[in-house]
Every structure is written in structure tokens, then in C-alpha cells.
Amino acid sequence: MSGIIRGDRSEALAPYDAGHTPARARVLPSAQVRTGLKRFRMGGQAMADKEQRPGEKIPLAQAFFDNIFLLMVLGIAVPVIFYTIWGLFEIASIPVGK
Amino acid sequence: MSLQPLTGIWWKKVDSSEKVWLGIALVWCLILFAMMPLWHLKGGQNPSFNTFRTTPADFLKKVEAFVEAGPKIAEDKGLPVIAPDPQKEVYMLGRLWQWYPALKLKKGQTYRLHLSSMDLVHGFSLFPLNLNFMVLPGYEYVLTITPTTTGEVFVVCNEFCGIGHHQMVGKITVE
Amino acid sequence: MEAVFRTCAQTGLKVDRQAERLIKVHAVAGVFAILFGGIAAVLVLLTRWPAVHLLDPTSFYRALTFHGINMLIFWIIFFEIAVLYFAGPIVLSCRLAWPRLGWAGFGLMVAGSLLINIAILAGRADVMMTSYAPLQAVSYFYLGWILFAVGALIGVCNFFASLVVARSERTYEGSIPLVTFGAATAGIIAVFTLAHGAIIYIPTWLWSLGIIANIDPGIYRLVWWGLGHASQQINVAAMVSIWYLLATLTVGATPINEKVCRSAFLLYILFINLASAHHLLVDPQLSPAWKIWNTSYGMYLAVLASMIHGMTVPASIEVAQRRKGLTKGLFEWLAKAPWGNPGFAGMALSLVLFGFIGGITGVTFGAEQINIISHNTLRITGHFHATVVAGTTIAFMALTYYVLPLIFRRYVISQKLATLQIYLFATGMIIFIGGMTTAGSYAIPRRYWDVQFATSQFQPPVEAAAFLFLGIMGVGGLFALAGGALYVLLTVGTVLFGRRVPDTPGAVPLAALPQDKGQHVPISGTLVLVFVFLASFIIYYFLNWKWLADIWLVK
Numbered sequence: 001m002s003g004i005i006r007g008d009r010s011e012a013l014a015p016y017d018a019g020h021t022p023a024r025a026r027v028l029p030s031a032q033v034r035t036g037l038k039r040f041r042m043g044g045q046a047m048a049d050k051e052q053r054p055g056e057k058i059p060l061a062q063a064f065f066d067n068i069f070l071l072m073v074l075g076i077a078v079p080v081i082f083y084t085i086w087g088l089f090e091i092a093s094i095p096v097g098k
Numbered sequence: 099m100s101l102q103p104l105t106g107i108w109w110k111k112v113d114s115s116e117k118v119w120l121g122i123a124l125v126w127c128l129i130l131f132a133m134m135p136l137w138h139l140k141g142g143q144n145p146s147f148n149t150f151r152t153t154p155a156d157f158l159k160k161v162e163a164f165v166e167a168g169p170k171i172a173e174d175k176g177l178p179v180i181a182p183d184p185q186k187e188v189y190m191l192g193r194l195w196q197w198y199p200a201l202k203l204k205k206g207q208t209y210r211l212h213l214s215s216m217d218l219v220h221g222f223s224l225f226p227l228n229l230n231f232m233v234l235p236g237y238e239y240v241l242t243i244t245p246t247t248t249g250e251v252f253v254v255c256n257e258f259c260g261i262g263h264h265q266m267v268g269k270i271t272v273e
Numbered sequence: 274m275e276a277v278f279r280t281c282a283q284t285g286l287k288v289d290r291q292a293e294r295l296i297k298v299h300a301v302a303g304v305f306a307i308l309f310g311g312i313a314a315v316l317v318l319l320t321r322w323p324a325v326h327l328l329d330p331t332s333f334y335r336a337l338t339f340h341g342i343n344m345l346i347f348w349i350i351f352f353e354i355a356v357l358y359f360a361g362p363i364v365l366s367c368r369l370a371w372p373r374l375g376w377a378g379f380g381l382m383v384a385g386s387l388l389i390n391i392a393i394l395a396g397r398a399d400v401m402m403t404s405y406a407p408l409q410a411v412s413y414f415y416l417g418w419i420l421f422a423v424g425a426l427i428g429v430c431n432f433f434a435s436l437v438v439a440r441s442e443r444t445y446e447g448s449i450p451l452v453t454f455g456a457a458t459a460g461i462i463a464v465f466t467l468a469h470g471a472i473i474y475i476p477t478w479l480w481s482l483g484i485i486a487n488i489d490p491g492i493y494r495l496v497w498w499g500l501g502h503a504s505q506q507i508n509v510a511a512m513v514s515i516w517y518l519l520a521t522l523t524v525g526a527t528p529i530n531e532k533v534c535r536s537a538f539l540l541y542i543l544f545i546n547l548a549s550a551h552h553l554l555v556d557p558q559l560s561p562a563w564k565i566w567n568t569s570y571g572m573y574l575a576v577l578a579s580m581i582h583g584m585t586v587p588a589s590i591e592v593a594q595r596r597k598g599l600t601k602g603l604f605e606w607l608a609k610a611p612w613g614n615p616g617f618a619g620m621a622l623s624l625v626l627f628g629f630i631g632g633i634t635g636v637t638f639g640a641e642q643i644n645i646i647s648h649n650t651l652r653i654t655g656h657f658h659a660t661v662v663a664g665t666t667i668a669f670m671a672l673t674y675y676v677l678p679l680i681f682r683r684y685v686i687s688q689k690l691a692t693l694q695i696y697l698f699a700t701g702m703i704i705f706i707g708g709m710t711t712a713g714s715y716a717i718p719r720r721y722w723d724v725q726f727a728t729s730q731f732q733p734p735v736e737a738a739a740f741l742f743l744g745i746m747g748v749g750g751l752f753a754l755a756g757g758a759l760y761v762l763l764t765v766g767t768v769l770f771g772r773r774v775p776d777t778p779g780a781v782p783l784a785a786l787p788q789d790k791g792q793h794v795p796i797s798g799t800l801v802l803v804f805v806f807l808a809s810f811i812i813y814y815f816l817n818w819k820w821l822a823d824i825w826l827v828k
Contacts, residue, residue, distance in 0.1 A: 062109040065535050066448050068436060068457050071542050075461040076468075079503075079546035083567050084469070087495045087550075091558045097150030097238045099527035099786060100517040101284075101364055105447035108531040115796055116533055116584070119803055123580040126807065127573035133818070134565045134641045141818075142826040143642050145564070149557040175730055196730060208826075213557075219405045219490050221649045221718070225733050228716040229824050230648040231555045234490045235407065239557035244826035252733035254726075256649035256718035258401050259408070261330055264722040267729040 145231070148240035157191060157214040157238060164189040165199050174200050174269060184209055190253075190268070192220035192233045194260060197253045197268025205272050208244045221257030224270070230256065245272040276368035283679060283781045287366035287444075292435075295375050296355045296363075296680055299428075300673075302383060303351035304764050307666075309390070310343035311757045318754070322747030323724055323740055330722045331399070337720060339393045341402035345661060346421070346504065347386050352669050353459060353511045354382070354428035359680075360456030360514065361435040367444040370434030374427055381424030388417030401720060403497060406477060406488035415478035422470035422500075429463045432456065451528055451535070452521075455514025458538045462507045465546050469499030491558035502549035505657070508665040509579070510541055512623065515668045516586045519620035522675055523611055525784035526589035529796075534585050540578035544571040551635075554644035564641045576636055583628045584803045588796040595794045596787035603798045615691040619671020622699045627664030630706055633810050635660060643817045646824060647713070654719045655710025662753075663702040670695060670760050677764065678781045683771030691763055698756025704749025708742045714820075715739035 064070070112120070138144050164187070165178055172179040181202035182188045188209045191198050193216035203209060213222055215235040223230045231241060245251075253268035277290045316336040319327040328336060362369045369375060392398040397411035404410055436457065439445060449457070473496040479485045517534070520526035528534045550567030553559055570576060594606030611617045634656040638647040647653055674691050678684055685691050717724050717739055724743065726732045774780050 056107065058107060059109040061532075062107065062448070065109075065454075065539070068433070068449075068461075071457070071539065072433075072461045072464065075458075075542035075546075076465050078543050078571075079465055079499075079549075082571070083547050083549055084496070084499055086563055087553075087559060087567075088492065090560055090563055091489075091491050091495065094149050094151050094237070094558060097152045097156070099521045099525070100451040101521055103365075103445040103447045103450050104531060108448065110530065110532060112530055112533055113793075115800060116530060116588070119584050119800065120533070120577075120581065122807070123577050123584075126810070127577045127580075130576070130636065130640070130814070131565075131569050131572045134561075134569070137642050137818070138561060141642060141822065142828075143645055143821050143824060144828045145555050145561065145641060145645065146828045147557075147560040177730075218407050219494075223649060223716060223718060224825070225718075226716045226736065227824050228646045228650065228714070229827060230645055230650065230716075232557065232648075234494075234557060236489065237491055237557045242828050246825050250733075252731055254716070254718055254733065256721065257405070258334065258720040260399075261334070263334075263720070264330065264726070265729045267726060267731045267733065269731050 142244075143229075146240075146242070148242075150238040150240070152214055152236065152238040154214075154216045154235055157189075157212075158216065160212065161189045161191045161198065171202060177268070179269075179271070182209065187212060191216055192222065192255060192266070193217055195255070195262030195266040197222075197255070197266065200269045200271075202271045202273070203245050205245050205248050208242060211241045211243050213239045213241065218259045219257050220255045220259055220266070223254045223256040225252045225254040225267075227251050232257065245270075248272045276372075278368075281679065282776045282778050283783060286363055289362045289367070289369045291372035291375065292358045292362040292369040293680060295369070295372075295379060295428075296358045296676070298379055299351045299355035299358065299382075300676060300680075301768070302379075302386075303348050303355065303669075304761060306343045306347035306351060306386070307757065308761050310340050310348055311754060311761070313337075313340035313343065314750070314757075315754055316340075318747060318750040320722070321724075321743065322750075323743055325747070326723070331396075333722050334399050334401075334720075335393060335396065338399060338401050339390065342389060342393070345402060349508055349661065349665065349669075350421075350425050350504065351382065353463075353507055354378075354425060355676075356511050356515070356672075357428060357432040357456055357460060360453045361432040362439070364450055364453050365435070365439035365445050367435060367439035367442055369431065370438045371431050375431045378424040378427030378431065381420045381427065383424075385417045385419070385421030385424060388413050388420065392417065403501065404477075405497070406480070406490055406493045409481055412478055412481040415474050415481055418470065418474045419478060422467045422474070425463065426467040429460045429467070432460050448531075451531060452514050452518045454535055455510055455517065455538055458541050459507045459510035459514065461542050462503060462510055462546060466500055466503035466507060469496055469503065473497050473500060491556070494553060494556060495559070498549040498552045499546070502552060503546045505661060506541070506545045506548070508661060509545065510538070512627065512665045512668045513538075513579075513582045513586075515672050516582070516620050516624055517589075519616050519668075519671055519675070520586055520590050520593075522783050523614055523617035523620065524590055524593045525786040526586075526593040527786065527789075528585060528589050529592060530585075533581060537578040537581035537585070540574045540581075543574070545575040545578070547571055548575065548639065551639040551644070554639070554641050555648045561641065568639050568641055568644075573636070576632075579628070579632055580803075583624065583632075583806065584799060586624060587799040587802060591796050591799050592794045593784075593787050596789065603801055607798060613692055615674045615688070615695045616671045618692065619667050619674075619695045619699075622695065623664050623668040623671065626667070626699065626703065627660055628806055629809060630703075631656060631660030631664050633813050634710065636810075637814050637817050640814075640817075643821055645827070646817070646821050649719055651709045651713030651717045651719055653713065655706050655713055658702065658709065659706050663699065663706065667695065667699055667702075670698065673760070673764060675781075677767045677771065678774050681768055681771070682774040683767050684774060685763060686766045686771050687763070690759060694756055694759040694763060696756075697759065698753055701749050701752030701754070701756055705746050705753050706749070708744070708746030708749055712739050712742040712746060715742075717743070 177200040179200040184207040189212045220233045255266035313336045319325045320333045392414035398414040400410045547567040599606045
């Protein structure tokens, strides 16, 4: 097995580039890292249906998921209401024993 | 992949093989949910909400009145053993580090058992039956129980309550 | 303070050096915590193993308090704050929003953990992790919790503030990566958690100082578990994010459909905290309606989320592997996966053990009525060792083997031992959990010094089989402890003595992304696995209803 932690390069193969798909692949070193902000190299063609065409609007649902602070408000409100406040209400409503 | 930001539109159709699993998992979740109200309707073991506020002093009075009324049929390890009438209310308290009193019940009879604590939070665990409820000071919990097995069943405290926690064992005998 | 960056030669990410330093110190603190918790674990294990029964009662209850807090709170939360510092500023290649505040937060967490540990070791806090009022510890114990919670909250806020920085400084385009979104889920859950910590510990601290007269035990339990269980749900979100991260790093996996994965995280965000109700199902002060709605995470929608991740993570691995040409039969993709890579093995084991053992037992014991035959027995501790230890902790251990070369920039001193560590720990935990959970089904109580009841008022007879399972628990626990000790040795040894990783691309092997030719890749192997999971779930679940029906009638 490739020495993934020790950096054993003995099984290093050429990195993926367009059109080259080895039949049996091992874990490969990530080569051709560019400086700046480009990260892992995505082999082959990009997932075309994900590319936004100019003028195409982001679906509302996607924009909703992008709004982390709205998600935070909901994520705190829902359990505070159902777990904490409802729970405290029930405890407060317990009658005194005869 | 999971470390890259997503440009473009990623809100897209779900593949049918994933949809199948999503659908089945959702159905299973709804079944899980439905089981609980269903068991309240049809099943024999349910936590109820027969709870009253009390104080240790008030509850102690009720327990002592219950023990006083009896009938006390024996003593076991220093504890009075009470064989209550199923028509009457039954009381047991937990305190550091004892369950008081011991009880003698009849199989198939239904009893309203009142539980509370004199001091800390205790765990009412019928051993080895494996029936577990919490006992809190200031709260009187009424459990309506019907023993379905005979023999000796022990009341083990299974909520940590200090150094004598593991010595706190009471007893219920069923015949 | 001007932000200073380095560019990671392995990933191309722009790394804020303050964020990186904070990751390191939080990770180191976490490893100290697991070491302390692990030492206590040995003592607790050897006491609960009746054949050994090592400690006296006082020492046992003290060691158990120490073990619980160091593992469930300090190990886990220090590591999670480290994950947040990674998933925010580093993954988004932006500057850390508040470096100085980040250090203050870390300082508070360390101070808080010291106060708590000193209180316990001094014998002033024999109250278990839960410290249920009216049980009372020395006042600085509660102050320690407050400081720790505030410190952790600062770390969480630093993460969210960094998301704002990344967005406004445009260090990325589009939507944040899935790993960051999962971390944000964990962060949101953490805000709920830590807020409840403040709400419960401030009055409790004042009560311990004599300023407040009483703490209602029913209210304490409700609010405390808003901290206690919710903190474990932070673990779930962090663990799942780490599964996606490790799947990418080890086999080049890409989530098949981000809509599905993120929707599942949304279900966590909205509903997972409701299940703090699990701990209150046989309490007197709450109604069946409240219990049923909350324990079900709102009709089990958060369980649906877990079942989704339990499919999407393996599915993404299967697709990546099939794209590399591993298409033979149903499972060649799995058989030929890098099982010798501790990062992969740990991720896979974490997923399987969390799902099959932790998840199934958790949902089952969390059914309102089934809790009657589980609460406060070893079934509960068996369940949460499956989730927090076999699940979250193994995932954190697996991730460590990437943190070391990428963040500490040292090669792990022995890959073979790292791989052994994961398997040894997992195997030990499986045996331990099996023994413990089964013993619990004999009503053996948790947090209990002597299951032979030698000094109790009455001596209930205990079935011989229960002792057998406790013995199995003991043996499994020893193997797990060996695995845990090896983890500490490897991490400390690497940080101190590991060969430095050179600053050249490819020095740390990270999986390349397989080519996506746009063809449809089946996930048939994954579907078989999830159906096996479902079948196990159904069987175990209904078996428990049957066992419940066998006890006395109660309502």
C-alpha cells in the first residue's frame, strides 16, 4: 500500500490530466498545485450542469442555504422553542399535590 | 469536492438511486415516530405525567401515614414491609441511602405508587426486571404499576447520589 | 495585527498563521485531555470489571467524574474548535477574523478545564459530569464550566466571523465548501449548547456561593441536557464533516449531490438539538407529548439526516473508486479501498460503528417507552461509547493523521503503527461496547461501584451471564485503552520527533480526483450496505419493543 503519511513516492504515477485514465489507480500525490487560490486540481471536464450561465439566477433554495446567519437563527429558535421554552412551561404547570 | 467552494448552480435534481433510499428512510422515520403514540394507545408500558409538586417534609408525612396505616406484615433488614390494599395509594420515598418502606404486592393487581425523594435525585430501578424511572425531590411522581411476575424484585438506585449510592437498595416482593 | 499567511504546498490553500497556531494548540490541549481521560478510563474499567474491582468507592466516583468530563467535554470540544479554525479561515483561504480574541478564548478554555480538573482531584466535585442539583460541588468547579463554555463560544464566533471576512473579502466564489458547511452546522449547534451552559451554570454557581437559595432539580435537568446532549450533537456534525473531508483526501471522493448533503445538514441544524429530551424520558416533570415530539428530533427528521449521510458518504467513495476502474462486482471498490491508510480506515470504521451500533441503539433507547428498560443502565453508556468513542473519536483520530503532516508539517513517525492504532482501538471498542450494552440489558446500573451489591442493604442475585458480559467489557476495554495510548504516543512522538515535511508539492500524498466523464456511475454496493443497515435497525428496534412488553405494566 502506498505510504500515504510517510510520503513514499515509489508508486507515484503521473497526475490525471484530460483523457488519461489508468486502469488501476493508487492514491496519488497531488501535483501541479498552483500558487494563489487554486486548490485541488479537478481532473477531466468540469461538471457542466453546475456551471452558471450568464444571467441565470441562483435558485432561491440555494440562496437560502448560503445564508448561514439565517440558518443560525432558525437553528437556535426551533430547539429553544420546542425543547427549552415548552419544557419550562410544562414544569411550571405542574399542580401542587393535595 | 468537499473542500472546494461551489460555483454555479448546485441545487439540481436528485438521482433516482438516491431518491429510493431517501424515500425508504423517510418512511422508516415516520414509522419510528408513529410507534410512540401507538404504544400509548395499545401498549402496557408508558411514562405518564401524573406529577405533583411537593416538599420533602410533606411527602414524608404521606409516607409515614401510609406506613402507619399498613398493614405491616413483617420487617426486612430493618425496613417495615407493607402489603397495601390496591384500592389505596401506595407510597415509597428515596433518601440517602435507602428506599422506604419495603412492599409486598399481589401479581395482577394495579397499584398507584407515589415516589419522591427526601434529598437528591435518585433513580428508581427495579432489578433485575429492568424498569427505570427518575425520582426528584420536590416532585411526587405517581406510577400506576401492575406486577406481572412473582418473586423478589429489588429497588436499586441508579442515579449517582453520593458515597452510599451503591448501598441504596430496597425491595418489593410479589406473590 | 496584520494577517500573515503561508501557502500550503500540498493543497494551494492560503493559511493564516494565527489560525494555524490556534489549530495546533487546541489539538494539543485535546490530546492532553484524552490522555487524562484515558488514565481515568483504566481505573474506572478495572473497577467496573468485577473480577478486578480496583478502586474504593470514593476514588471510583471521582475517577468516573474525571473521565467523563475530560473525554466528553475537553477532548471533544478542544478538537472541534481546532476543526472550526481549519474549516473556516483555512479552507476559505481568508484571514482569521479575530486572532487576539481567539487566543483569549483558548486561554479561557484552558483555565476552565484546569479549575474543573483541580476541583475534581481535590475531592471537591464528586458529582459526575452532570452535577445534578441538589448534589453540590465547590463553587470554582462551576466557574470552570462557565469559563470553558465562554472560551469555546469565542472560538465558535471567531469561525463565523471568519466566514463573514471570507465573503466580504471575496476569497472564494459561490457557496462555501461542504466541509465548511458541515462545520457551520456544528457551530450553530454549539451556540445553542453553550448558551444553555451559561443559562444553567451561572445560577448554579451563584447557588454554590450561597447567593441563590435553591435550584429546582427538574429545571436543572432540562436546561443542563440542553448543554449536555447538544454538545454531543456538535460531535455528530463535526464527525460527518470529517467523513466528507477524509473521503476526499483518501480516495478523491466528491459528494454526488450537494443538495442532498446540505439538506441533511439543514435537518441537523433545525432538529438535532431537540433530542436532549432523550435524558428526560422517564422524568416526572414533562409530558408524553413533549417527550415524543422532542425525543424524535421532530418526527425523526434528524435521524433521516444521519441515514442520508450514511448513504452519501459511502456513495461518494464508491463513485470515486469506480471511476478509477474498480468496477468488478458489487464491492471491488470497497475491497480495494486504501484500508492500510489510517485516515481511510478510521473514517470507514467511524461511519459503520456510529451507524450500526451508536445510531441504532440511540434511536431505540430514545423511544419514549423503550427508555423505561434502558435508562441509567449500562445500555446507555454502551450506546454513547459507540457514538462518541467508536464514532467521533475514531474520526478525530483518523483526521489527526492528516493534521500532523499538513498542519504540524511532520510525517507520522510510523504509518504501520498509525494503522494498527486505528484497528486496535476500533476492535477493542467493539468488544467493550458489546459487553457493556449486553450487561446493561440485565439492568446493571451505570455509575455504580459494586454490581455484586456486597455492601448494599439487600443483595439482589445477579445472573452469571451479566458477569460474563462485564468481563468481556473489561477485555475489550483494555484493547481499546492500548489503542488510545498508542494514539497519544504517535501524536506526541510525531510532534516532537517526526521528520519535517518539505515545502514541495506532493510531499504529502493526497488523493487525486478521478476523472468525471459525465457518465452515470452506479452506487449499487452502497445501496446493499444501507439496506443491511436498515434491516439491522428494524430487527433491533422491534426486539426492544418485545422486551419492553415483557416487564410489568406501568403508566
